[in-house]
Amino acid sequence: MSTKDDESNSSSQEEDEPLYCTFAATGCHAALQDIYVCHNCSQTKQDDGQTKRDDGHEDESTALCICQSCAETCHAGHEGLQYIGLGPSYCDCGATNFDKPLACCQCNLIQESKKMASNLGIPSDGMRPHIPVTSTDGSAFIQDVFCIDRISDDVHICNKMVEQAIELVKHTRDTHWLDETLMENEESSPLCELERLAWLVYCQHAKYYNLPIEHEGLNKSGAEWWVQVKPVSMPNDLDSPSTNEDTNRFENTTTTTSLKNGVEAVDLHYDKDEDLAETFGLGFFPSLSTVTYLTPSENASPTVVFQRTYDQRDDEVIDEMLLSHPRRGKHLVFDGRLLHGAPAHHALRPLASGKQENDNQEQQQVRVTFLVNIWLTGRPSGVKPLSKDIRQLVKQSSKDSASAELVADHVVFDKRCVESIDMIDEEQLDPAIRGRIELPFVSKGATWVDDQEEGGGILLVTFPPPEHQSDTIRVKFGNGLQAYLDYEDTSEESEEDNEQDRKDNFSLEYV
Numbered sequence: 001m002s003t004k005d006d007e008s009n010s011s012s013q014e015e016d017e018p019l020y021c022t023f024a025a026t027g028c029h030a031a032l033q034d035i036y037v038c039h040n041c042s043q044t045k046q047d048d049g050q051t052k053r054d055d056g057h058e059d060e061s062t063a064l065c066i067c068q069s070c071a072e073t074c075h076a077g078h079e080g081l082q083y084i085g086l087g088p089s090y091c092d093c094g095a096t097n098f099d100k101p102l103a104c105c106q107c108n109l110i111q112e113s114k115k116m117a118s119n120l121g122i123p124s125d126g127m128r129p130h131i132p133v134t135s136t137d138g139s140a141f142i143q144d145v146f147c148i149d150r151i152s153d154d155v156h157i158c159n160k161m162v163e164q165a166i167e168l169v170k171h172t173r174d175t176h177w178l179d180e181t182l183m184e185n186e187e188s189s190p191l192c193e194l195e196r197l198a199w200l201v202y203c204q205h206a207k208y209y210n211l212p213i214e215h216e217g218l219n220k221s222g223a224e225w226w227v228q229v230k231p232v233s234m235p236n237d238l239d240s241p242s243t244n245e246d247t248n249r250f251e252n253t254t255t256t257t258s259l260k261n262g263v264e265a266v267d268l269h270y271d272k273d274e275d276l277a278e279t280f281g282l283g284f285f286p287s288l289s290t291v292t293y294l295t296p297s298e299n300a301s302p303t304v305v306f307q308r309t310y311d312q313r314d315d316e317v318i319d320e321m322l323l324s325h326p327r328r329g330k331h332l333v334f335d336g337r338l339l340h341g342a343p344a345h346h347a348l349r350p351l352a353s354g355k356q357e358n359d360n361q362e363q364q365q366v367r368v369t370f371l372v373n374i375w376l377t378g379r380p381s382g383v384k385p386l387s388k389d390i391r392q393l394v395k396q397s398s399k400d401s402a403s404a405e406l407v408a409d410h411v412v413f414d415k416r417c418v419e420s421i422d423m424i425d426e427e428q429l430d431p432a433i434r435g436r437i438e439l440p441f442v443s444k445g446a447t448w449v450d451d452q453e454e455g456g457g458i459l460l461v462t463f464p465p466p467e468h469q470s471d472t473i474r475v476k477f478g479n480g481l482q483a484y485l486d487y488e489d490t491s492e493e494s495e496e497d498n499e500q501d502r503k504d505n506f507s508l509e510y511v
Contacts, residue, residue: 027126
């Protein structure tokens, strides 16, 4: 997602940060990035259909399509330099200089860029492009819900996984990799229960969606997995720290015991290869993203998935959102390109007369989720298998060591229906939800989510969901009710202008 205009291009990297040509990471595969065109430098078609660099502006020549780093270095000062926008592309500057430097504006970055790409484990011919997955029902995007029977029905297995998740976040917040190679070595190095679940999720969806799995080389398909352990607040807890002694067990898993909005939130974001985004400014995304809920957490934030991808224009409205409330053993899978998160806003949480699950209060005070991203294009940069030392600590954390283990042949993913709710006419909405709410993106300055020069970050503005009893709903917005992106304005004038709006929506904020 781009927030630039043609003139500002304000997301340039700091002067002391190295710049890398993206061709070293993409090769001739188009990838999401900022696109520039240099009309001073061009490629001219030859008789054999290939192109070569040229200084002139001949009739059959085409301008070079280049990355931001090359625009700021190799082509700096060129009058014909133009910012196009965000989209799929590869850098012609690096491509034409990769193995055969030419006279015109040689790429000054490509050698160091190749070294960095190699350090990140990127194949010499570049990362493979994103592989989309086709839904089984003809929908534009996969958004399916399953129930994993062994987790929902066997409290001992589920408690073991919760204990392992809590232990894991004490030692690392990183994501971890799993593929066939590691699974083949399990007899000599037994995995923890979390790793077994990650592989079950991977195998389930590889079969269910008939995924084109790559079994060899650096582009070997696999699963990136991690856990999240978040405190759960009630509406009246927002302005005071938690005093419930039942949460003491989880204090070491959070950065603070305060339960104000933000601590428990997973703000809206796109899953991506974080190292490639940070180092090269590139967008590589998993084919599928999944969430498995390990605690019931009746009052916890739901997962929210919006039908919006990274390459849509900022002014495009959003017609649908999916809300998934935590239920033990529930498993959500969706297209890895979609915008999603678990915002802390309490207007997203209530369930109408929702039936409380019969679980201990300790687990009601924490939201534990298990996340798996399925990558068909190879391991994300910098993501490694769980270390043996941490794996051993995680395995030893289970109090019920005699409980059963997850065995693939004994685990069933049961497909569940998703209730669809239409919000067509604002006048027909319940008065309690007629005010829009604002949901923040993951952080200010995040990749493709740039801040305004004198303001806040980007917000997603939407109506909250209507009253519902299902634990998963798909909300379809009518014309004029769609969600949209907006900038957070923190100026003094804006604060005064919006004071009355905040008063009007006060009840909505704390429902």
